[in-house]
Amino acid sequence: MVKVIFFDLDDTLVDTSKLAEIARKNAIENMIRHGLPVDFETAYSELIELIKEYGSNFPYHFDYLLRRLDLPYNPKWISAGVIAYHNTKFAYLREVPGARKVLIRLKELGYELGIITDGNPVKQWEKILRLELDDFFEHVIISDFEGVKKPHPKIFKKALKAFNVKPEEALMVGDRLYSDIYGAKRVGMKTVWFRYGKHSERELEYRKYADYEIDNLESLLEVLARESSSNKKVHPPRQQI
């Protein structure tokens, strides 16, 4: 019987991919407005390439962008990028459609809730706190804080331990087949693949680890209804809801 529901954060509870794209575009536009002597397409594609190479948490995106474009260091351009990026990020920070409604319903139904996410702990907490989601969750487990990344079993085991439940009493909901679904299944949790955002067609080789697939968060309530009615089934067939 499912007692605890774990959520991934980015593109599961928080609409991160869309947000980042709009923010990066606005950053480049504002840098150009303040004198960056490059056309939008060149600068934007260079930034995207850079982020792919260095990761989205690298703190010197705009500094490195200038280097890659063979331009001198210019704090005004960097500042213009940072301002536009932050303003956009705060303006567009939103929950995935229906997320809060589902969380409220899950609390009404008596579930305990947790977050298992990768990423910079302070930045991940920033999204949670800015969206006022923190009161829904008994525990938030962030990989960079634990020293391992999903799908490493250790982070899922730490999460189970925090709630003092067995793997089969926990269900993991996430948008990534590899880190969320494969990772949670490997320790014995139930798994719900949320097909949302840029990962909805990726890592399909791990699809077999998903007990359920949903394409909107509300469908999670249906998953849980089925789970509680088919209580004894240890390996339910993968179900598209």
Next chain:
Amino acid sequence: MVKVIFFDLDDTLVDTSKLAEIARKNAIENMIRHGLPVDFETAYSELIELIKEYGSNFPYHFDYLLRRLDLPYNPKWISAGVIAYHNTKFAYLREVPGARKVLIRLKELGYELGIITDGNPVKQWEKILRLELDDFFEHVIISDFEGVKKPHPKIFKKALKAFNVKPEEALMVGDRLYSDIYGAKRVGMKTVWFRYGKHSERELEYRKYADYEIDNLESLLEVLARESSSNKKVHPPRQQI
């Protein structure tokens, strides 16, 4: 004859001290709201002490605050502090009363304008751009970018060179007697001490280097009127306006 007017940034054009105080207080309050187990006075005075020791641009204020309070690292508390600090900073970022009005008048009068400031270049530009002040200034000279701090003569000489003027054709306006007034006077500029903010009673041993003292920015127009009428006086007596 004065052709170029240089301004310091913090507490001369931008109301920085007030801003920082409100933002820091709000940061502590939000950390406590999210569980920091310390009373406001203890945490705030520890933060102020820390900033005095490590400087206001140190990037780990809140991390170090937890260490000083013998508390474990907690990304949620840090994030709560960062969010409140940034929200407050952006909400309260304001020009010093009358600054924009004076800048417009100075442009009407035909002066060229520059900024000579210490600090992190990206952060200094952020204030300038967020307040939309950049179009008033032909050149912005930021010490950390040049590798020297005020009152080092090098930064003032670089500023003069950027405008291609002699020292006696330039006037420096700033709130700090040591870095702004003594620094500018040493290279031969005219100096106007703006008695404003927390430095209005400090470093008085350098007061003799101020040609003028004003306590609101509008008075700068009067200073310039006197300067252009008493054109030939090489060393005007210090005048309180």
